[in-house]
Amino acid sequence: MGVLSNKVAVVTGAASGFGAGIARAYVAEGAKVALLDINLAPTQAFAAELGANTIAVQCDVSKLAEVQAAVDAVVKAFGTPDIVVNNAAITHRNMPLLDVDEATFDRMYLVNVKSIYNMTHAVLPLLRGKKGGVMINVGSTAGIRPRPGLTWYNGSKGAVNTLSKSLAVELAPDNIRVNCICPVMGETAMLESFMGMPDTPENRKKFLASIPLGRLAKPGDIAAAAVFLATDAAAFITGVELPVDGGRVI
Helix, strand or coil: CCCCCCCEEEEECCCCHHHHHHHHHHHHCCCEEEEEECCHHHHHHHHHHHCCCEEEEECCCCCHHHHHHHHHHHHHHHCCCCEEEECCCCCCCCCCHHHCCHHHHHHHHHHHHHHHHHHHHHHHHHHHHCCCEEEEEECCHHHCCCCCCCHHHHHHHHHHHHHHHHHHHHHHHHCEEEEEEEECCECCCCHHHHHCCCCCHHHHHHHHCCCCCCCCECHHHHHHHHHHHHCHHHCCCCCCEEEECCCCCC
16 A cells, blocks of 8 residues: 555646656555646556556646646546646746747746646635645746746746745645645756756756756656655645755755
């Protein structure tokens, strides 16, 4: 019996990167997991790999109607969610702030920030109906200790970090815990965009020098935090902005 046995979880951006790591860990701990992602084919392949306790749902998290339809599909398949992980995110390439075009800015805030508005509208009535639940938002160290070249992305993750704390305060009377995991730059598909340069050993060394523990975040690092925050062991933890960063924000 895993620590999440008999729990139903929703993970957005679940087909790759940190989302895939979280989904894999949740299944290993006994949860039934809905994998939400805008890219259906890899999500279906991942669900097939993880087994019968998963479903793949195509969803553009920036669109309220799609998020609501996805949550409806989860309820039909598994029942009311206990755990919701808002992980889906995009970035702009590391560059001077005036070089980021308006369409990129708008899309990034839709995916990174409005997605939480959308998911909250879709799941909050359900969580209130069962008198409890857990929401975990994946923010970033970029929203705590921003650096040049990612200004607009930094702002979007600052919003995620702050939204998480405000949600925690407002939803505490409903026995709904909300926490925020803040990874440092990770070994994911977005790495080169964050760096603004090719991922060569020389370029990576520059970034590793700013992380006291000397490496990038791995999906398993983020997944371990997401498992703990979803369990009853974290029953008195809410509103936390948790850096998983090897000491980056010190």
